[in-house]
Amino acid sequence: MIYRNPIIAGMHPDPSICRVGEDYFLVNSSFEYFPGIPVFHSRNLIQWDLIGHCITRNSQLTIRKGFPNETGTFAPTIRYHNGTFYVVCTNVTYGGADDGNFFVWTKDPFGEWSDPVWLDCPGIDPSFFFDEDGITYYIGTASGQIYLCQIDLNSGERISEYENIWAGTGGNDPEGPHLYKYNGWYYLLISEGGTEYCHMITVARSKSVKGPYESCPRNPVLTNRSYGLSIKAVGHGDLFFDQNNNWWSVCLGIRPISYPYRHNLGRETMLVPVVWDKDGWPVFGRNGLLDEEIETDRLPLTDDTCEVGLFPDMVLDDFRGVLRKEWNFIYNPIEGAVELGTEGLSLQGNSVSLSEADSLAWIGRRQEHHVFYARTLLYFDPQNEGEEAGLCIYMNNKHHYEIAITWVNGSRILMFRRQIGSLWKVEQQIPYEKMEVEFFLNADKEHYFFGYVKGYERIVLGSGETAYLTTETGGKFTGNYIGLYATGNGRACCNKAVFKWFEYVGK
Numbered sequence: 001m002i003y004r005n006p007i008i009a010g011m012h013p014d015p016s017i018c019r020v021g022e023d024y025f026l027v028n029s030s031f032e033y034f035p036g037i038p039v040f041h042s043r044n045l046i047q048w049d050l051i052g053h054c055i056t057r058n059s060q061l062t063i064r065k066g067f068p069n070e071t072g073t074f075a076p077t078i079r080y081h082n083g084t085f086y087v088v089c090t091n092v093t094y095g096g097a098d099d100g101n102f103f104v105w106t107k108d109p110f111g112e113w114s115d116p117v118w119l120d121c122p123g124i125d126p127s128f129f130f131d132e133d134g135i136t137y138y139i140g141t142a143s144g145q146i147y148l149c150q151i152d153l154n155s156g157e158r159i160s161e162y163e164n165i166w167a168g169t170g171g172n173d174p175e176g177p178h179l180y181k182y183n184g185w186y187y188l189l190i191s192e193g194g195t196e197y198c199h200m201i202t203v204a205r206s207k208s209v210k211g212p213y214e215s216c217p218r219n220p221v222l223t224n225r226s227y228g229l230s231i232k233a234v235g236h237g238d239l240f241f242d243q244n245n246n247w248w249s250v251c252l253g254i255r256p257i258s259y260p261y262r263h264n265l266g267r268e269t270m271l272v273p274v275v276w277d278k279d280g281w282p283v284f285g286r287n288g289l290l291d292e293e294i295e296t297d298r299l300p301l302t303d304d305t306c307e308v309g310l311f312p313d314m315v316l317d318d319f320r321g322v323l324r325k326e327w328n329f330i331y332n333p334i335e336g337a338v339e340l341g342t343e344g345l346s347l348q349g350n351s352v353s354l355s356e357a358d359s360l361a362w363i364g365r366r367q368e369h370h371v372f373y374a375r376t377l378l379y380f381d382p383q384n385e386g387e388e389a390g391l392c393i394y395m396n397n398k399h400h401y402e403i404a405i406t407w408v409n410g411s412r413i414l415m416f417r418r419q420i421g422s423l424w425k426v427e428q429q430i431p432y433e434k435m436e437v438e439f440f441l442n443a444d445k446e447h448y449f450f451g452y453v454k455g456y457e458r459i460v461l462g463s464g465e466t467a468y469l470t471t472e473t474g475g476k477f478t479g480n481y482i483g484l485y486a487t488g489n490g491r492a493c494c495n496k497a498v499f500k501w502f503e504y505v506g507k
């Protein structure tokens, strides 16, 4: 059968995976978005359900504001050991509260996770390795080195000195380490080249956990740099074997939209078949290259009726019950800003505008497809100058396009606006009598189109290039979100904005 990469589309970088019997659990970085660290479950490795998040309570972690797309939860690792799941991760705050490395644990990955246990270990990209002799190793990245130390899992205390074990093969940013034991060898998998177009996975091995580590003669074992392949920047991977003893890796990669390369979906999760060569080194993908379409007969538990790959993703959300798991806040959520009721989703805007890197009345879901359409029915009665509620495509506070109902010079209007870095412009304003409006946002690879529905007519109010809302233009580690928001633009909002339903259809 053929499966397609990515296996988890939209911003889902730095994947890490563990298997328990025939069940697979996978986590990703989520940066400033909350809930943090999405947890996915699968039984066939290609269809993944979002089952929850590790960080769901404000009391667990404070996410640093400011620094768009480069604070919060970076590069988690998930491991299962003696009946408990552990996720070890970094909260990047640049000196703010709750900075550094921590782990959370649970017995039930479908439920809640523990409070963080903070670790005295520097740097980023932490991983755990449980050795056969019962010792728990922490592996991390700091000062251009991969290091290791022992920790006590109960207290989180570091119980040995740090020891540098490898610095990679000479590429910049050796990072994202994971350690495994197989056939009497310790294998150390890392990434080099930075999380951009020169990204690569390299591997080294040793008979002793502390080294010396010998580099694989075929390094890098995975990279798409300098190849005309549709997936670029592959790296930051984790290695595992399935219940049939077939080996695989999950890693990140991107799908650029244009040349020169730019990408707007963030870094996505890919699945790579792995085999071992006669000398005991892993061979990733097609001799070290990752294809978008992969033919394999090794996927676990897949029968002919199982659809594979990037199926159209369709969601019609009527906002009844509890908020669906794919909706995120930016930073820790504000008490009372977002509520679900019989009417739908209500957002109580505060004074924070879309252009500020601060907690605002906003929820968003990842853009997972280059081509999609989204629609929402909004009821909003703005009463003061600047009060606004609408639908946006959002990379960060300095890069977003939006359509909104707002109040300008004493009257209600529909508005289309774009912000690209320090360029900020209201492109369209039209008078609007009603308080209810159906907005739409359609995207293809080149443009985002915004408009509203009038009777049977769909009226486009404006459009913006996708190229300006890409990581290369103004982002860092995340991808684009489709957001619903309300704001008083400098003042409190009198009335709540009510979104009655939301639809997303990806193609």
Ligand code: 6LW
Pocket: 013, 014, 029, 074, 075, 124, 125, 175, 176, 191, 194, 195, 235, 236, 252, 477
């Ligand atoms: C992460 C690093 C990386 O910590 O980017 O792709 C950083 N790899 O390993 C943020 O995702």
